[in-house]
Amino acid sequence: VARLLLVLGDQLSPDLSALRAGDKTRDVVVMAEVRDEGSYVPHHPKKIALILSAMRHFAEALTAEGWQVAYTRLDDPAATPSIVGELMRRAEEFGASEVIATQPGEWRLIEALSDAPLTVRQLPDDRFVCSLAEFDRWAEGRKELRMEYFYREMRRKTGLMMEGDQPAGGKWNFDHDNRKRAQADLLREGPLRFEPDAITQEVLDLVEARFGTHFGALRPFWFGVTRDAAAQAFDHFARHLLPGFGDTQDAMLEGDAFLHHSVISMYMNIGLLDPVDICARVVEEWKAGRVPINAAEGYIRQVIGWREYMRGIYFREGPDYVTRNALGHKRKLPAMFWGAKTRVNCVAHAVETTAKEAYAHHIQRLMVTGNFALLAGIDPGQVHEWYLAVYADAFEWVEAPNVIGMSQFADGGIIASKPYVSSGNYIDKMSDYCRSCAYSVKEKTGDNACPFNLLYWDFLIRNRDRFGRNPRMGPVYRTWDKMEASRRQAVLDGAARVLDDLDADRAI
Numbered sequence: 001v002a003r004l005l006l007v008l009g010d011q012l013s014p015d016l017s018a019l020r021a022g023d024k025t026r027d028v029v030v031m032a033e034v035r036d037e038g039s040y041v042p043h044h045p046k047k048i049a050l051i052l053s054a055m056r057h058f059a060e061a062l063t064a065e066g067w068q069v070a071y072t073r074l075d076d077p078a079a080t081p082s083i084v085g086e087l088m089r090r091a092e093e094f095g096a097s098e099v100i101a102t103q104p105g106e107w108r109l110i111e112a113l114s115d116a117p118l119t120v121r122q123l124p125d126d127r128f129v130c131s132l133a134e135f136d137r138w139a140e141g142r143k144e145l146r147m148e149y150f151y152r153e154m155r156r157k158t159g160l161m162m163e164g165d166q167p168a169g170g171k172w173n174f175d176h177d178n179r180k181r182a183q184a185d186l187l188r189e190g191p192l193r194f195e196p197d198a199i200t201q202e203v204l205d206l207v208e209a210r211f212g213t214h215f216g217a218l219r220p221f222w223f224g225v226t227r228d229a230a231a232q233a234f235d236h237f238a239r240h241l242l243p244g245f246g247d248t249q250d251a252m253l254e255g256d257a258f259l260h261h262s263v264i265s266m267y268m269n270i271g272l273l274d275p276v277d278i279c280a281r282v283v284e285e286w287k288a289g290r291v292p293i294n295a296a297e298g299y300i301r302q303v304i305g306w307r308e309y310m311r312g313i314y315f316r317e318g319p320d321y322v323t324r325n326a327l328g329h330k331r332k333l334p335a336m337f338w339g340a341k342t343r344v345n346c347v348a349h350a351v352e353t354t355a356k357e358a359y360a361h362h363i364q365r366l367m368v369t370g371n372f373a374l375l376a377g378i379d380p381g382q383v384h385e386w387y388l389a390v391y392a393d394a395f396e397w398v399e400a401p402n403v404i405g406m407s408q409f410a411d412g413g414i415i416a417s418k419p420y421v422s423s424g425n426y427i428d429k430m431s432d433y434c435r436s437c438a439y440s441v442k443e444k445t446g447d448n449a450c451p452f453n454l455l456y457w458d459f460l461i462r463n464r465d466r467f468g469r470n471p472r473m474g475p476v477y478r479t480w481d482k483m484e485a486s487r488r489q490a491v492l493d494g495a496a497r498v499l500d501d502l503d504a505d506r507a508i
């Protein structure tokens with residue numbers, strides 16, 4: 001009898017464990033564009049279009065390879081609204097009683113499959129360097145789960161940039177070379193852009209009709225939607241942009257949304273690129289002398305270090321991770337996150353790029369929008385839903401640990417040893433945003449003072465019990481204590497005004 005092989009929208013890899021376990025001569029691949037997946041948070045239209053078009057192209061490729069594919073389109077009148085509904089419908093259609101799946105990247109779907117009224121075997125998703133069991137073994141018994149040590153294990157395991165058991169260049173980490181500002185460069189190549197083909201055009205019309213009211217611009221749509229396109233996009237990055245990746249990794253520029261970033265997380269996360277393959281390509285460029293060691297090492301660290309580490313934490317911490325709120329933050333997400341007018345220039349820019357591209361680079365996510373939400377005490381659950389909705393690369397296994405853990409400190413410090421907070425100074429140092437801002441980054445008190453300057457101290461003071469004894473935060477508290485009392489009061493009054501405005505839904 002036939003078995004059903006489930007392939008989800010972020011599992012578009014020919015070597016997926018569910019496909020490897022299947023048999024072309026008897027099994028049926030089930031792929032479904034279902035309503036529930038498009039709308040449980042208001043996903044950016046570009047993200048939905050990417051996933052649907054890539055699914056349709058992948059289904060075509062599977063069919064060409066001889067698989068029987070039962071594909072449900074979003075506008076199919078017979079379609080049910082959920083993945084489990086579709087599995088039930090197909091089980092009846094093909095007389096199948098067993099489903100082989102690759103474990104989904106979020107607890108919500110893992111649980112739905114586990115509770116489904118048919119037999120579903122969930123195989124490990126092995127498109128990663130580190131299995132979940134291996135991560136747990138690494139984490140077991142450690143007091144702190146520091147990414148840096150995990151990363152070294154992954155370097156040893158893959159042999160990437162290793163000379164025997166020593167790191168190439170004699171150091172594991174060249175980050176101190178990576179803190180430079182960026183210069184505007186009109187000749188800088190951006191990410192490779194693709195023209196939508198007929199399949200993508202059809203998807204774009206469908207997404208416009210169904211999800212056109214969601215936040216974000218659907219067109220122009222330039223993402224690649226096949227493995228070939230994703231490989232070309234990475235090749236383009238490796239040749240033109242990787243050499244400068246390290247130096248400007250933390251920089252932000254008003255007129256340049258992408259700088260030297262690779263803009264491939266969305267391809268990797270839906271299965272169009274393999275993490276080890278792309279790292280091998282980076283090593284090739286470095287060995288050929290075309291890429292400096294700080295760029296190559298920095299890039300590899302993001303992919304086999306941070307990305308794998310985040311996944312390990314998400315699955316180790318369990319389904320309640322997304323509801324954590326260690327600092328008890330309750331404020332609602334301000335309308336400026338959804339594009340409402342604001343004078344906060346850095347946030348306005350990060351949100352504008354997000355709306356236009358379903359993308360913002362790491363430092364915008366961490367030190368602009370994330371920093372603001374944390375300083376202002378926004379409910380981390382709402383912050384999590386925002387990030388999950390608005391980025392093309394957002395899938396819960398990688399989004400939640402970045403938001404709940406790294407950015408909002410809502411997990412109480414599992415990922416970050418101290419909160420990622422800063423005053424306007426840091427943003428001024430790494431960007432050109434402050435120059436054209438209505439607020440003054442130099443002013444620390446008063447109506448014109450940069451809101452980050454005010455909220456930074458308010459955050460530290462209201463959390464003094466928690467962070468006051470953290471040795472790495474001692475110096476900032478000493479700075480506060482040395483300030484004149486009247487100045488301290490003026491800062492806290494200013495912060496209270498900003499927070500009042502947020503509570504009253506007034507634009508800041």
Ligand code: FAD
Pocket residue numbers: 260261262263264265266268269299302303306307308310360361362363365366370387388391393394395398399400402403406407
């Ligand atoms: P590059 O800067 O070119 O980096 C190369 C690759 O490294 C990325 O493609 C990505 O796969 C990986 N990487 C880098 N940093 C991280 C990280 N912290 N965690 C995991 N992988 C990393 N990444 C996602 O893939 N999905 C998300 O939903 C997501 N949400 C985030 C939310 C917040 C608040 C923060 C601070 C970070 C988030 N990140 C997320 C991590 C990172 O910002 C993005 O991976 C990166 O911006 C993607 O752009 P890029 O491909 O140009 O990356």
Ligand code: SF4
Pocket residue numbers: 343344345346347423424425427428433434435437438439440441450451452
């Ligand atoms: Fe952002 Fe403050 Fe700079 Fe304005 S002055 S861009 S609010 S950091």
